[in-house]
Amino acid sequence: MLWQAIGAVRDLGRLHEIAGVLIRYGFGDLVRRIGMARTLERAGKALHWREPEELARLEPPARVRRALEELGPSFIKLGQILATRVDLFPSEWIAEFSKLQDDAPALPFAEIHAQLTEDLGEAPENIFTELDVRPLAAASLAQVHRARLADGCAVVLKIRRPGIRPTVEADLRLLARLAEIVEAETPDLRRYRPKEVVRQFTLSLRRELDFAAECRNAERVANQFKAHPEIIVPRIHWQWCGERLNVQDFVEGISGRNLTAADAAGLDRKLLARRGAQAVLKMMLEDGFFHADPHPGNVFYLPENRIAFIDFGMVGRLPEERRVQVAHLLHGLVTRDTETVAGVLLDWGSEGESSSDVELTRLNSEIGAFVDMYHGVPLHRLDLGVMLSDLVSILREHGLSLPPDLALMLKAFITLEGMGRQLDPNFDMAAEATPFLKNILLAQTTPDALARRGWRALSDAIGLVTSLPKDLRQFLRAARRGKLQVQVEVLPLKQFGQQIDRAASRLALSIAIAALIVGSAIVMTVERAPALAGLPSFGMLGFIAAVIGGLWLLVSIWRSGRSE
Missing domain, CATH: 1.20.5 (Single alpha-helices involved in coiled-coils or other helix-helix interfaces)
Known part of the structure; x- marks a missing residue:
């Protein structure tokens, strides 16, 4: 079955590499169950199933993270997408996925010079008065070089690695096929919705490969903060930007990871935490277009307590209806409104899902008990990020998942609160969010909003x-x-009909085998019949066919028993 699903022979070498890495990290059973081992054996590949002793001591989340790192760029990006799915994976898995760093050895500048010349329209030496051939950073999809324009402006060049798109597309094809097989062959993994995750990942990675789209994202966010000089987004130099090249202003600041340097520069940590939170909350709740990966590596602190955001390859979008739902949810958490929180989460978790009334009643009861547990807790002691994580884990335990846009928003929200508490241990996310939430809810009651609805x-x-x-x-x-x-489809009856059909087929085959045996025995008694090895040939052929049919029947029954 898998051989037909794979189809494209060109991906077989990559398939063997994936299977080898999975086996090495202790997932040989998964390889067997989804049929990859059989396919590779047909291709003449030898697999070694023994697991290294040092990897046997790793917990499953660490094994998966190590395997993704070894599988390369596409799979590292996949892990980063999985890190946003707080609704599908427990906290220990999210923590491991969040450790995936998109670092890669830099290519020599000579290997990217030809592509850079093609994208710029002329040799880079003719455009930039300075160009550092040593990269500032190198990742799986691109590397960054510092340069200076003729007017003295310092810029950075984000250059896509030559030839990376065919490699990524091959991995995406393979991941799509493997997701289909995993969902069909391993029922216990269906709750992670592999096909939906791969679909979301494919869209995200293809957008990330288009640097012109990243430039448009940055410019859109910059326009959102025109009236906020404390928030900086690097200016895009469109005359040199394209699908494979992003040229933008160089940000001279202190990395969000280096809090010691921020203290040494005399920056106000509390003010930085408030401004950062207000900026991301504005993007989410007012503008509906936000930086979906606001981790410390994508944030810089500048003099006068200004904040710069970079790397807009991953962004989230929240339409007005979603923003209103988010406002109701967060406001319900802050004000301990049990019914509002339960209603919003049930609406989200039930999108595309079919749950019985009993399941929804039980879920509603659990959410209500959870929110009620925080009744009376002072606002400044309310850890909103932890509350959201725990609420989403309740959905996960009931087999419900959030829509992708909301999963991305919740992950960004939780990351944001974590950064705020690193800057200021007394950081109060609930207090920062409350004015935005009230504005959204009040905006829904204005005459214009009522008339529009x-x-x-x-x-x-x-x-x-x-x-x-x-x-x-x-x-x-x-x-x-x-x-x-x-048309009325009742799944239990459909499965029962399939079982009856298989039973009838086996019964018919059994009757045919019995007839072959009886007929062959009669033929064996006929005199002067053509002989084979001293025995009547037709009788021997009948017995051989009966043996083959019997073996096939036994194998079929054995396989059916294992799958059930």
Whole structure:
């Protein structure tokens, strides 16, 4: 089965490499269960199933993280996406995925010079008065070099690695096939929704490969902060930017990882924490377009307690309806409004899911008990990030997942609060979020907002009424022609029918085998029949066919028993 699913022989070498890494890190059983071992054996590859002793002592999250690191750029990026899915993975898995660092050996500048010349339209030496051939940083998709323009402006060049797109596309094809196989062959892994995760990852990675899209993201965020001089977004130099090249202002500041240097520079940690939180909350709750990876490496602290954000390859989008839901949720947490929190989470967790009334009632009860547990806790002692993590874990325990845009927002929110508490141990995220939440909720009660929602509802109602005669006419026409069909699918009955069908097929095969044996025994008694090894040939062929059919029947029954 897997051989047909793989299809493309060009990816077989990469498949063997993936299987080898999984086996080395103790996931040989997974390789067997999804059929990769059988495929590789057919291709003539020898697998060694023994697990190194030093890896046997690692916990499963650490093993997976190490395996992703060894598998290379695409899989490191996949791990970084998984780190955002707080609704699918427990905290220990999220912590391991968050350790994945996108570092890679730098390419010699001579190997990227030709591509850089092609993207710039002329040799870089003709454009930049200074160009450092030593990279500032190197990652799996790109490396960054510092340069200076003719007007003296310091810039950085983010250059995509030559030939990286075909490699990434091959990995994406392989991941899509493996996700289908895992979802079909391993029921215990379906709760992690591998196909949906790979789909989200594919969209994210393809956007990240397009540096022009990253430039547009940065410019959009910069426009959002035109009236906020304390927030800096590097200026984009569009005349040299494209799909493979991003040229932007160089940020001279203190990395968010170096708090000691921030103290030495006399910066106000409490003010930095407040400004950073307000900036990200504004992006999320006011603008609906936010930096989805605000970790310390993407933040710089500048003189006068200004903050610069870089690297807008991963962004999140929240439409107005989502922002209102987020406001209701966070405001409900801050004010201990149990019914509001439970209602919003049930709406989110049930999108695309089918849950029984009993399950939803139980989930509602658990959420209510959790929120009630924080009743009376002073606002400054309320750890909003921990509360959100615990609430999402309740959804996860019930097999419900959040929509991808919300999962990205929650991960960014939790990361933001962690950064705030690193800067200021008394940082109060709930207090910073409350004004934004109140503004969103108040905006929903203004006359303009009420009129807009009323007009939208009226338009939908009018559209439904005007289309009703046409829909009814089509319904009656189909009924008169005898083409009206009502399809009711009951999954337990469907599975029962499949079992009956398999049983009937085996019974028919058993009867055919019995007939072959009886017929062959009769033929063996016929005199003067053509002989084979001294025995009647037709009788021997009948017995051989019966043996093959019997073996096939036994193997089929054995496989069915294992799968069940």
